[in-house]
Structures are given as structure tokens and as C-alpha cells.
Amino acid sequence: MSEQRLGLAPARIAAHVRAAVGLAVGAAPGRTAVLTAGTLLTAALPVAAALLTRAVVDGLARGATGTGWTAAVGALAGVGLLLGLAPAVLAYVRADVERAVALLAKDRLFRAVDLVVGVARFEDPEYLDRLMLADESGGRGPGQVIDSAFGVFAAVLTVGGLVASLWTVSPAVAVAVLLSGLPVLAAELILGRERAWTEWDISPAKRRELFYRDMLATEQAAKEVRLFRLGGFLRERMLRERRTAQAAEHTTDRRAMLVQAGLAAAAAVVAGAALLVVTAQSRGGRHSVGDIAMFLAAVLGVQTALATAATQAAKAIQALLLFDSYRAVLADPPDLTVPPVCLPVPPLRTGIELRDVWFRYGPGHPWVLRGLNLTIPAGRATALVGRNGCGKSTLVKLLCRFYDPTRGAILWDGVDLRELDPADLRARISAVFQDYINYELSAAENIGVGDLPALDDRPRIHAAADRAGIHELLAALPNGYDTMLGRRFNAPDAKGVDTTGVNPSGGQRQRIAIARAFLRDARDLVILDEPSAGLDAAAEHEVHARLRAQRQGLTSVLISHRLNAIREADEIVVLASGAVSERGDHESLLATGGEYATLFALQASGYQTAKA
Numbered sequence: 001m002s003e004q005r006l007g008l009a010p011a012r013i014a015a016h017v018r019a020a021v022g023l024a025v026g027a028a029p030g031r032t033a034v035l036t037a038g039t040l041l042t043a044a045l046p047v048a049a050a051l052l053t054r055a056v057v058d059g060l061a062r063g064a065t066g067t068g069w070t071a072a073v074g075a076l077a078g079v080g081l082l083l084g085l086a087p088a089v090l091a092y093v094r095a096d097v098e099r100a101v102a103l104l105a106k107d108r109l110f111r112a113v114d115l116v117v118g119v120a121r122f123e124d125p126e127y128l129d130r131l132m133l134a135d136e137s138g139g140r141g142p143g144q145v146i147d148s149a150f151g152v153f154a155a156v157l158t159v160g161g162l163v164a165s166l167w168t169v170s171p172a173v174a175v176a177v178l179l180s181g182l183p184v185l186a187a188e189l190i191l192g193r194e195r196a197w198t199e200w201d202i203s204p205a206k207r208r209e210l211f212y213r214d215m216l217a218t219e220q221a222a223k224e225v226r227l228f229r230l231g232g233f234l235r236e237r238m239l240r241e242r243r244t245a246q247a248a249e250h251t252t253d254r255r256a257m258l259v260q261a262g263l264a265a266a267a268a269v270v271a272g273a274a275l276l277v278v279t280a281q282s283r284g285g286r287h288s289v290g291d292i293a294m295f296l297a298a299v300l301g302v303q304t305a306l307a308t309a310a311t312q313a314a315k316a317i318q319a320l321l322l323f324d325s326y327r328a329v330l331a332d333p334p335d336l337t338v339p340p341v342c343l344p345v346p347p348l349r350t351g352i353e354l355r356d357v358w359f360r361y362g363p364g365h366p367w368v369l370r371g372l373n374l375t376i377p378a379g380r381a382t383a384l385v386g387r388n389g390c391g392k393s394t395l396v397k398l399l400c401r402f403y404d405p406t407r408g409a410i411l412w413d414g415v416d417l418r419e420l421d422p423a424d425l426r427a428r429i430s431a432v433f434q435d436y437i438n439y440e441l442s443a444a445e446n447i448g449v450g451d452l453p454a455l456d457d458r459p460r461i462h463a464a465a466d467r468a469g470i471h472e473l474l475a476a477l478p479n480g481y482d483t484m485l486g487r488r489f490n491a492p493d494a495k496g497v498d499t500t501g502v503n504p505s506g507g508q509r510q511r512i513a514i515a516r517a518f519l520r521d522a523r524d525l526v527i528l529d530e531p532s533a534g535l536d537a538a539a540e541h542e543v544h545a546r547l548r549a550q551r552q553g554l555t556s557v558l559i560s561h562r563l564n565a566i567r568e569a570d571e572i573v574v575l576a577s578g579a580v581s582e583r584g585d586h587e588s589l590l591a592t593g594g595e596y597a598t599l600f601a602l603q604a605s606g607y608q609t610a611k612a
């Protein structure tokens with residue numbers, strides 16, 4: 001990923017800082033103000049301590065014990081108290097601001113993700129890497145940027161104050177001590193950038209590690225992992241990714257340690273030399289004891305503050321570079337073009353036309369559809385059949401505008417899908433996809449997510465479940481429709497007692513997915529991509545009877561490898577080599593004696609052999 005490395009143009013940094021401050025102010029304005037004031041106050045404390053130390057020590061040397069001196073002692077004690085209290089209080093406020101910022105950042109990030117129109121972006125490893133970094137840095141990044149910016153600001157104030165105090169003792173020493181801190185600052189900035197690059201570089205390894213981890217510890221994979229004895233293999237792969245990430249981190253840490261140790265030694269030499277110079281001068285009576293005491297406190301303070309400024313600046317740079325991923329995801333251009341003003345999506349009247357549609361999943365991918373021409377007439381059932389991989393599901397994904405055709409067009413009553421609002425278009429479609437989702441939610445929610453406004457509408461949910469032939473089973477679950485489907489999480493029952501969920505069978509899950517689609521009734525287009533593959537023969541018959549009733553008057557696209565299930569479709573379309581190879585109703589296709597007739601005869605003979 002190194003070619004993707006992020007730059008550090010000042011204008012970009014300024015924009016990121018503004019965005020981070022905007023996030024903090026938006027998330028927690030009052031607490032951000034408290035944090036700002038507190039940080040500035042804390043920055044002034046070391047300077048006050050150094051000046052007060054001089055006053056107290058000089059007073060002592062003069063034998064002064066009056067109210068002025070006592071006040072200075074009291075003030076020094078007060079500053080000491082504040083210096084002790086401030087870190088704890090500021091840490092508390094800072095953590096609070098960071099939590100608020102993390103929440104707002106996550107909200108904004110996943111709103112942006114939700115605005116992605118198609119699905120290709122979720123198949124793009126670069127985007128997924130960036131999203132992972134954005135999620136991580138969006139949470140801690142803005143807080144860290146602000147925190148570090150404050151840290152740098154506070155340290156610069158401290159350094160300024162202390163250097164001014166040093167100047168009164170020895171301008172040359174003040175300049176030398178200040179200059180000795182500059183290499184530290186430069187080195188830390190470079191190290192901060194390297195750390196960000198390292199995080200960027202290891203993000204693919206981290207994502208792969210997460211994948212192996214999921215394989216090792218999720219129910220879906222547990223069966224195959226055990227049967228194939230994959231535990232050791234997957235664990236080794238997971239650790240390999242971890243080792244790769246750790247090796248990169250180790251290299252960066254070692255470089256940081258060497259640079260920091262070298263610079264710390266140089267700073268100590270400068271401090272020692274300065275001390276020699278000033279003590280030599282004080283022998284000549286040029287400096288008071290208080291000057292020396294303040295000088296010692298100031299040299300130490302300047303070096304500590306410079307080191308802090310450098311560390312904070314490095315953290316800020318690191319956070320800014322990672323924050324870049326966050327802002328990049330937020331600013332991503334649309335994946336599919338949507339016109340600024342979309343045409344409304346009217347109810348389907350004549351039909352959907354695929355006109356010379358060519359499609360492949362990317363420039364390096366083979367063509368899936370090659371000049372496909374097809375009309376899906378309104379109010380009729382169209383079945384798509386064809387061998388594995390011939391493009392049936394791809395066609396369905398294009399109808400939902402999850403991708404755009406690479407060439408050609410898809411027209412909804414004559415209007416190109418690209419002219420329509422994708423959300424409006426999808427609101428007119430009901431679908432059971434081949435790879436439907438099993439939500440780790442309650443039974444009612446598993447159906448209700450098909451039409452969110454109906455999430456709490458139990459009569460409608462029950463009716464949809466009934467039509468999918470699953471109502472009785474769901475009603476009889478331990479907590480009825482409130483039973484959790486899936487066993488990953490506990491779910492409290494009506495009395496608040498934690499209960500584990502249930503695991504429906506494959507066919508039952510399929511009926512639940514069908515119920516979800518039924519809940520979206522009154523849609524213009526119903527897509528059923530292999531809706532009955534997991535059902536037994538009796539269930540298949542029953543569900544298809546219900547599907548036919550559901551489809552009546554609606555436009556439907558039905559995909560199935562069980563040709564018996566789609567023989568009653570108004571039109572059967574056979575896809576081969578990315579185009580339509582045959583079309584007609586069941587009888588006419590059988591009469592033609594082509595691919596469909598061959599496949600149908602094969603399946604029928606299979607049933608007859610099984611019967612015999």
C-alpha cells in the first residue's frame with residue numbers, strides 16, 4: 001500500500017485540524033472549551049513555578065521574610081497544587097471529549113458508508129483497508145489531533161515563558177537550550193509520520209488477521225474448521241499476519257528508540273554545558289543563587305517541554321495522517337453516478353428493458369454479460385435459468401442498480417436506471433437474494449427489517465410469516481416472535497432473564513427470508529433468486545404455490561435451478577455465454593428441444609430414477 005502513502009502538505013494539515021476541531025466543538029462544545037482553558041492554564045504553570053522559585057530563593061538569600069516573600073511561597077505552593085491536580089482533571093475532561101468525538105465521528109463515518117450507492121466498493125480491498133483505518137482513527141483520531149495540538153500549543157507556551165526567564169540569566173544559554181530541542185522536534189515529526197505509514201502499511205495484514213480470527217471463533221465456520229481440522233492451519237495464518245504487523249511496528253519502534261536516545265544524550269550534553277557556563281559566570285558574582293535555581297528549573301523545564309512538544313507533534317502528525325483516511329472516506333466521490341436531480345420512479349407500467357447490456361465486475365475481470373437484450377414485461381413472471389455462473393444473479397444485481405452496466409442500459413418504463421433515485425428504485429423492489437442474511441436479531445425483527453416502518457407491526461409480520469409458512473413455528477418458540485434467531489448473543493426475555501437464542505434450520509431460515517420479502521408487498525418488482533433451494537419437496541411445492549399467489553399481477557423475476565418450480569412462469573429465459581440463448585414458455589421451449597429441454601429432461605429423468 002506504500003504508493004498510497006499520505007502526504008503532509010500544510011494546507012491539508014490545516015484542513016484536517018479544522019475538521020478535527022469542528023468535530024470536537026460539534027460533539028462537546030462546553031467540555032472542549034474547558035479543555036482548552038485548562039490546557040492553557042497548565043501551560044503557564046511551569047513558567048510561574050520557575051519565576052516564583054527565583055523570588056523565593058532570592059528572598060531567602062536576602063533574609064527577607066515579609067508578606068511579599070510569604071505570598072510568593074504561598075503562590076509557589078498553590079502552583080504546585082495546581083500542577084499536581086491539573087493532569088488528573090484534564091485527563092478526565094479529555095477522555096470525556098474523546099468519547100463524544102468518537103461517537104460523532106463514527107456516526108458520520110457510517111452515514112458516509114451508507115451513502116455508497118452500489119456494492120462494488122465493498123469488494124475493493126483498498127477501500128476496506130481505508131475504512132478500517134478510518135473507523136479506528138475516526139474514533140481516536142480527532143481527539144488525538146486536538147489533544148496533541150493542545151499539547152504542542154501548551155508546550156510552546158511553556159517553552160516561550162521559560163526561554164524568556166532563561167534569557168534574563170544568559171541569552172546565549174537560552175538560545176543554545178532552545179536550539180538543542182529543535183532536532184528532537186524534527187526527529188519526532190518524522191517518526192510520527194513513519195508510525196502512521198506503518199499503520200497504513202499493516203492494515204491489510206490486520207484485516208486478514210481478523211478474517212482468520214473469525215474463522216477460528218465463529219459458529220458459521222466452526223463445523224468445517226473442526227471437520228477439516230483447520231484450527232492449527234488458520235491459527236498459524238492468523239499469527240503470521242500478526243507477526244508481519246508486529247515486525248513492521250518493531251522496526252519503527254527500534255528506529256524511534258535509537259533516534260530518541262541519541263537526541264536525549266545530545267540534550268543532556270547541552271544542559272550540562274549550559275550549567276558549566278552559568279556556574280562559572282556566577283563565581284564572578286554575575287548571578288544570584290535564585291538565578292541559578294531558576295536557571296536549573298528552566299533548563300529542565302524547557303527540555304521537558306520541548307520533548308513533550310515533539311512527542312505531541314509526532315502524535316498529532318500520526319493522528320492527522322490516519323485522520324486523512326477518515327476524511328477520505330467521508331469525501332469519497334460517489335461510486336455510481338446519481339444526477340443532482342433524479343427523476344421520480346413511477347409504478348412500473350410497461351416493463352424493464354435491458355438494452356445491449358455488457359457487464360464485467362472490473363477491468364481485469366471476464367465479461368459476464370455480453371450484449372444482453374431482454375424485456376421483463378410488467379405484470380408478468382419471467383424466469384431466468386442457465387448453468388452455474390452464466391450471470392443470473394449478476395443480472396438481478398444490475399436490476400437493483402448495485403452496479404451499472406459497463407456498456408448498454410437498463411430502462412425502467414423507458415427511463416435509464418441511472419436517471420432514477422437509487423433509493424426510490426429499491427423501494428419499488430422486493431427480493432430474496434441467493435445469499436440472504438441471517439440477522440442476529442429476534443424472529444420479529446428478522447422479518448420486520450424487510451420493511452422498517454413495519455418493524456413493530458406484529459399483525460403484518462405475522463401475516464408475512466404465515467404466507468411464508470413459518471408463523472406457527474415462530475409463534476411456538478420459547479419467547480415467541482421475540483426469540484433471538486442465532487446463538488451468538490444472549491437476549492433478555494419478558495422478565496429480563498437472559499435466554500439464549502435458537503438456531504433455525506436452513507429451510508426455516510429460507511422461509512424467514514421469504515417472509516421478509518413478503519412484508520414488502522405491493523412492490524412493483526419481486527425478485528426471487530433461488531428462494532427454495534433449502535426447502536424439502538413438500539415445502540417447495542407449498543412455498544411456490546404461495547409465491548405464485550404473491551406474484552399475481554406483479555412483475556417478477558424468478559431464478560431457480562429446479563425447473564419444475566419455474567415451469568409456470570409466463571416466460572422462461574435461458575442465459576448462456578452472457579446473452580439470451582432461448583426464451584418462451586415451458587411448452588414452447590420443450591418443443592424447441594434446446595438447452596432448456598435438455599436440462600428439463602435430465603432433471604425429470606433424475607426424479608423418475610429416484611422414484612424407481
Ligand SMILES: Nc1ncnc2c1ncn2[C@@H]1O[C@H](COP(=O)(O)OP(=O)(O)OP(=O)(O)O)[C@@H](O)[C@H]1O
Nearest residue numbers: 123361365368386387388389390391392393394395
Ligand atoms: N462480486 C463479484 N466479483 C467478481 N466476479 C463475480 C462477482 N459475482 C459473480 N462474479 C462472477 O460472475 C459470473 C456470474 O456469476 P453469477 O453469480 O451471476 O452466476 P449465476 O448464473 O447466478 O450462477 P449460479 O447458478 O451458480 O448461482 C461468475 O463467473 C462469477 O464468478
